Each structure stands twice: as structure tokens, then as C-alpha cells.
Amino acid sequence: MSRTYRLAGAVVLATSLSLLSACSILPKPEQVDVYWLPYAQTPIATSPSAPVSWSLKLDKPMASNALNSQNIAVVPEGNLISNYKGARWSDPAPVLLRNRLLDAFLQDGRIQGLSTDDSNLQSDFELGGELLAFQTRYNGKSPEVLIQYNARLVRSRDQRVIGSKRFETRLPLTNPMVPGVVAGFGQATDQLMPQVVQWVLQQGQAQR
Template sequence: MIRPYRLAGSLLLAASLSVLSACSIFPKPEVVDVYRLPDAQTPIAASQAAPVAWSLRLDKPMASNTLNSQNIAVVPEGNLVSNYKGARWSDPAPALLRNRLLDAFLQDGRVQALSTDDSNLQSDYELGGELLAFQTHYNGKNPEILVQYNARLVRSSDQRIISSRRFEVRQPLNNPQVPQVVAGFGQASDTLMPQMVQWAIQQGQAQPQR
């Protein structure tokens, strides 16, 4: 005859072993740090020129699967594409860059009728293109941030490309650790944004105004 207290003890032991077994089967979840693209260290000064008479919609650029994700991409050598372990962007890279560009246009102030492809509002022009590179790139032993953006300004009424330009920024890195890499992406964006804003406004203003 099995006594009740012995039966209860056996059941408790079996339950404990089951829990320990389950803990050993399922790995601990990876701890991931989520980074946003840093704000501009030197905000664009508000333009003293008169506001333009046209509206502009900012589209997220198209990108490869590698870049259209929250992974922070790195090319350590040759054609090998990897990403930083334990670190992610807060949004996919195309959205990060589009939102940063929106901030730059707002700071400049000349285009006051701004929207994005998230709202899909009607506009006179659309600014988009392809994000070709948004990654840490090792040039020999010296890492750098590489951003390549093939930009297109399109007239919304007939989808005609009125101007296109390829932008490229390389930002050297003194420290390959992730926080410094993220800061490097911010510095590269500081260089890129004023160039894109100025180019887009010049091209829009060069078109016949209705």
C-alpha cells in the first residue's frame, strides 16, 4: 500500500523535473536593443525664401530585402552581408530615412504642403526612389557608414519623372561598436538631408507652375 504522503511527494518531484526539462528545451529569448535614427545634430536652418506654391509627398524608397528590415546591416568583407547581433532599428531603413527627410523639409520650411505615402494624400510632386545602401561597410580595415539613395522627383498628375539624382554619403567610423555605428548613421543623414532638400526644391521650382 502506497501511503498518501509518498504519492504526493512523487507527483511533486515529477512536476519539478518536467519544469526543469522544459526550461532546458526552450532557449532564453535574445535580448535586443532597439535604436532609432538619431535626430539631426545640426538642424537645418529655416529658409528665408518664400514658400513654394506646390505640394510634395515623400515616399519610402524601395530597397532590397536586406535593407527593407529592422536589421542594422554590415558588409564586413567582399559580398558578405550580415547584421549586428542583438541590435535592431525601430523601423525598417526606408521608413527611417523617409521620416528623417520629412523632418528636414519641415525644418527648411519652404515646402509647407507636405505629406507621406502613409497618408496617400494628393500632391503635385512625389519624391522617392531606391535605397541602394544603408549599412556599415569595411573598406579594408577601416569601417564607414555607406548610404546610397537613387532619388526621383515625379509629377503626380502623369507620373512623369522630372528629375533624378544619385546621392552617396560615406561617414568614417572611429569605433565599430553599435552605439557609435548608430551615431555614424545619424551623421551620414546630417550630410544627406540638406542635399536632398535643396535638390528637390530646385527641381520643383524649375517646372512651369500652373
């Protein structure tokens, strides 16, 4: 019996050592930094006017699989798209843009009936479209942030497109490291927001 116990103990010890050895060679999980999309804290400068009488729903723009993710996309050369290792956005890029648009319209204040596609609220108009680019791009050796948004304004009651326009922002980067890239995306969206807000207001008022 004592020999049997000794053999069992040896088997348990060998198994434990094997498991410890396996654990020691497993790769360590990648450390990932998660970034919010920054934005200017100062309100968007607009000409004073009364609030409009119509409401607006903001939809997440459609995007390719490469952009519809939390990866911070970069195009280092040609048609090769990659992402920054160890860094992620807090949400997929289409959600970041939609939420940034919501904040811009709230800051502007003229459209008081605002909602998003996360709710079932009815609205007079819907703003959607396609997010064509939301990435860092290397033009030669100089990186830049590139955002391309094809906006489409739709009348909700009959789903008629009343206007569409492509918006584009390019912002050269002085700091190619991830924190500098994130700051560049924030500055680029700050430039884009007033253009989209003003265009939507013009289109909506023309219909009313």
C-alpha cells in the same frame, strides 16, 4: 486505493520535475537594444526665400530584403552582408530615411504642403526612389557608413518622372561599436539631407 494515489502522485511529481528541467535548459531570449536614427537638432542652413506654391508627398524608397528590415546592416568583407547582434533600428531602413527626409523638409520650411505615403492626401509631386545602401562597410580595416539613395521626383497628376539623381554619403567611423555606428548613421544622414532638399526644390520650381 492508497497505492493508486501514491502512483498518481509519483507521476505528477516526475512530470513536474521534467518540466522544470526542460525550462532550465531553454535558451534565454536575446536582449535587443532598439535605436532611433539620430539627427542634428540645429535647423538645416538654407538661403532665405518665400515658401513654394506646390505640395510634396514623401514615399518610402524601395529596398532589397536585406535593407528592408530593422537590422543594422554591416558588410564585413566582399559581398557578405550581416547585421549587428543584439541591436535593431526602431523602424526598417526605408522608413527611417523617409521620416528623416520629412523632418529635413519641415526644418527647411519652404515646402509647407508635406505628406507621406502613410496618408491618402493628394500632392503636386511625389519623392520616391530606391535605397541602395544603408550599412556599415569595412574598407580594409577601416569601417565606414555608406548610404546610397537613388531619388526620383514624379509629377502626381500624370506620374511623369521629372528628375532622378543618385545621392551618396560615406562617413569613416572612429568607433566601430554599435553606439558609435548609430551615431555615424546620424551624421551621414545629416550630410545627405540638405543635398536632397535643395535638389527637390530646384526640380519642383523648374516645373512650376
